[in-house]
Amino acid sequence: MSETKAITNAFIVTGEASGRIIEKGHIVFEGSRIKSVAAGNPKGDIDVEFDASGKVAIPGLITAHTHLYGILLRGASLNIDLPTDFAQVLQRVWWPVDEALTLEDAYASALAASADMLRNGSTFFADTYSGPNSIESSLDMIAKATEEIGIRSMLAFEATERHTKEEGQRGLSENVRFAKKIKGNELTSLMMSIHASFTVSDDLIQQAAKMARNIDIPLTIHTSEGLVDLYHNLERYGERTIERLNRLEALGPKTVLAHCVHINNHEIELISKSKTSVAHNPMSNMLNAVGISPVIDMLNEGITIGLGNDGWIFDPFENMRCAYTIHRLASGNPSIIGPDQIFRMATLDGARCYGLENKIGSLEAGKLADIVILDCSRVPTPITCSSIIGHIISTFNGRDVSDVFVNGELVVKNREIVRVPDNKIREVSQESAARLWKRL
Ligand SMILES: [Zn+2]
Structure with a gap:
């Protein structure tokens, strides 16, 4: 059995066709799949909890x-x-x-x-x-x-x-x-x-x-x-x-x-x-x-x-x-x-x-758990159900992304790539780019 994980206390923008937004809720996922997205606290046993108090969860x-x-x-x-x-x-x-x-x-x-x-x-x-x-x-x-x-x-x-x-x-x-x-x-x-x-x-x-x-x-x-x-x-x-x-x-x-x-x-x-x-x-x-x-x-x-x-x-x-x-x-x-x-x-x-609308693109039960968590410490005005989409377009940028889940796995934690050290990524691309520039 895969672990059951839950993002709790999050302001959730589901991105589903209905436009549902949840002011304080949870996203439960097991393995790579989302099991539930709802208001309040999750029911049942949770193996790993990710407390997103004061943060916003949006679809990847x-x-x-x-x-x-x-x-x-x-x-x-x-x-x-x-x-x-x-x-x-x-x-x-x-x-x-x-x-x-x-x-x-x-x-x-x-x-x-x-x-x-x-x-x-x-x-x-x-x-x-x-x-x-x-x-x-x-x-x-x-x-x-x-x-x-x-x-x-x-x-x-x-x-x-x-x-x-x-x-x-x-x-x-x-x-x-x-x-x-x-x-x-x-x-x-x-x-x-x-x-x-x-x-x-x-x-x-x-x-x-x-x-x-x-x-x-x-x-x-x-x-x-x-x-x-x-x-x-x-x-x-x-x-x-x-x-x-x-x-x-x-x-x-x-x-x-x-x-x-x-x-x-x-x-x-x-x-x-x-x-x-x-x-x-x-x-x-x-x-x-x-x-x-x-x-x-x-x-x-x-x-x-x-x-x-x-x-x-x-x-x-x-x-x-x-x-x-x-x-x-x-x-x-x-x-x-x-x-x-x-x-x-x-x-x-x-x-x-790309024909993937039943797998990704929104936070809904049954879809893959690709979830982005936004840090709100830079947001100057209230985050409400009617303001959040405006904030996504006019306030946030990539640097406000604190954590990212793909397939239910935490792959960015506090802005750091989890699986590969940042200095390795930089080293590999710097060296490759330097050689390419020389050839050009
Ligand atoms: Zn192109």
Whole structure:
């Protein structure tokens, strides 16, 4: 029998569809599963009690799109001609980095980025790795790191035909190989991934979509992030990005489109009709100056939207804050989107993007015990049922996360990663980054 653990005396934001909030209650979990979430004290025997008096418990936050290896570029000053558009950002910054990545970098970046996300309250992320010179077994290296840290993840190698057709096939194969290997793994799962429609042929898109359907895993693809994607598809195929993906049968309830910045109403309709989801990355979109995704229009069409960081700023609170403000600025309407909607994107809707809404994304009996505890010592005004979601969007940040449970295990305690010493994480990523910077 697994131990029965209980978080007691907590202010609980369940994140469930009803929006239930409990002012003082408990969360009981046995092994990896939540048994009850209710007001008052738990009934029955509890083996381990975690007293959360004066603290807030929220569901582990969901990062719907990331690139762990992005962390190795923090602070790097590259000796390049400065890019003036998104295509140049890829050509001058990211693609040379991709090519320089080794399996050791895949491991080191996954260790540091997982630790960063977990400590900041993200308990699940969907990551795609890109490295044309480190394809085979890259996913083993990443999973080794994420499992050492104890974070839940969905991984993929980002297949592309940027250099050769063969490169695309090797990318797909790495995903299929890894999918078989990790079958039944509770922490790590796999999705199929293709980089973006402008770096792959029709064949590869169709093949990836078919493989994903056969193994019954999600498919993810960068979509109309910059204008280069749209122009490529208009020039070569006479159709817009989403129209091409629709023709190739790559849309559907298990497809997650990252970005969707340059899309029109017809494309929104196609996304909505096919029940495709979208991972919105507002901070990265600002960083790369690609534009503002029509999130409000997509929400109005009932499209499920999760929040991603795209490999930059691994603090989900900052990403929520940006998503909350960017659409107000873009629309000139300060009421265009509310904090509840943003919180849902970072929790239940993020989980829904990947078909995980029955497992994670809210604190409910039967779901996996992925729970984030927030320290409230910095909060300047009362925490009440009507103020708490506002605080989550406007007051807290990743540094207020005191403790984190994943699968019912305490993996962050008083802001420290429990399973791997912080100095080891830092050492591994510093050394790897220093070598990478030299190669660049
Ligand atoms: Zn991305």
